[in-house]
Amino acid sequence: MTLWIGLTGGIGSGKSQTAAEFAKLSVPHIDADALSRSLSAEGGAALPPIRAAFGDGVFDSQGRLDRAALRDEVFRRPESKKKLEDIMLPLILAAVKTQQQAYSAARYGILDVPLLIEQPAFAALTDRILVVDVDEATQIRRTAERSGLGEGEIKRIIAAQSPRRRRLLAADDVIANCGTLAQLGEKVRRLHGFYREL
Ligand code: ADP
Numbered sequence: 001m002t003l004w005i006g007l008t009g010g011i012g013s014g015k016s017q018t019a020a021e022f023a024k025l026s027v028p029h030i031d032a033d034a035l036s037r038s039l040s041a042e043g044g045a046a047l048p049p050i051r052a053a054f055g056d057g058v059f060d061s062q063g064r065l066d067r068a069a070l071r072d073e074v075f076r077r078p079e080s081k082k083k084l085e086d087i088m089l090p091l092i093l094a095a096v097k098t099q100q101q102a103y104s105a106a107r108y109g110i111l112d113v114p115l116l117i118e119q120p121a122f123a124a125l126t127d128r129i130l131v132v133d134v135d136e137a138t139q140i141r142r143t144a145e146r147s148g149l150g151e152g153e154i155k156r157i158i159a160a161q162s163p164r165r166r167r168l169l170a171a172d173d174v175i176a177n178c179g180t181l182a183q184l185g186e187k188v189r190r191l192h193g194f195y196r197e198l
Contacts, residue, residue, distance in 0.1 A: 002028075003108040003198055004100065005173075006126030008116035010161050011154070012143030013132040014177040014184060019112050021188035028109035032122065035095040036088060040065050049087045054080070085119075093121055100125065108195045117162045117170050128198075130191070131171035133164065134178055 007022075009015045023029050039046040042064060050070070051059065058070045074081045096111065103109050113122045116129060123129065134142070136158065143154050168174060173194075175187050 002100070002104055002106050003128070003195060004111050004126045005108060005195060006116045006123060006129045007110050007112045007132070008114060008129065008167065009132035009134075009177075010139055010164065010167070011114075011157050012139045012146065013134050014142070014175075015112060015114065015132050017181065017184060018130075018132050018175060018177070018188060019110055021185050022110050022192070024185075025189070025192050027192065028103040028106045030096055030099045030103075030109065030111045032092055032096060032111070032113040035099075036092050039088065039091050039095065040067075046088060046091055050084070053083050053087060089119065089121060093125070096122070096125055108198070115161075117167050123170075128172040129170055130173045130175065131167050132175045132177050133168060133171075134176075136164070138178055 007015060007019060009018075019029055019031070038044060040050065047065060050065065054070065054073060058066050058073060060066045070084070074084055100109070100111075110130075111122070111126055113119070116122050116126070139158065140151055140154050143149060143157075144151065147154075149157075173191060175184065175191070177184055177187075
């Protein structure tokens, strides 16, 4: 049976970089965010229920989802956030399970879910939780360099995510990603050896 490692961390903690390091070692990788985006891309299964719930106002004139309008709606109204999650969550979970079945011959795989701690339904699809952790100053600096977002906006996103302490409490394994990229690669290779033996 394949062991599934749930990979999570706050914005800018280095989740994507960590996932890329595991991918270099040919470890199967399921990206819940990418699945979510493809479900809401053109022709995606999430579009009809999103239109039914939020109306034409969150679609552009070509019939494509207007992600900025939807994000705005969800930020402004907690009930809209819940409504969108109720649409997306079962679809993403089903897509994750399908991919997990496709990798059933692997020893272990990485399930990359930014909101793993917030959404226990994802945690239920994993056997261990790996948290990528950095101090907040590093998190803000790396996110700003990568995305160009301002400090205020980044802090708002951080505040909407699980607190660092809560994530660490849920972790079975932690990568402290305060060092160099080479050090991150080394930590991933060490964990790779550990996970292969579990
Ligand atoms: P996340 O996916 O958690 O939001 P990323 O993996 O995209 O975060 O990392 C955020 C930014 O920080 C990226 O530009 C990434 O290349 C950089 N980064 C990640 N880890 C390190 C590191 N150890 N040293 C330097 N830069 C890093």
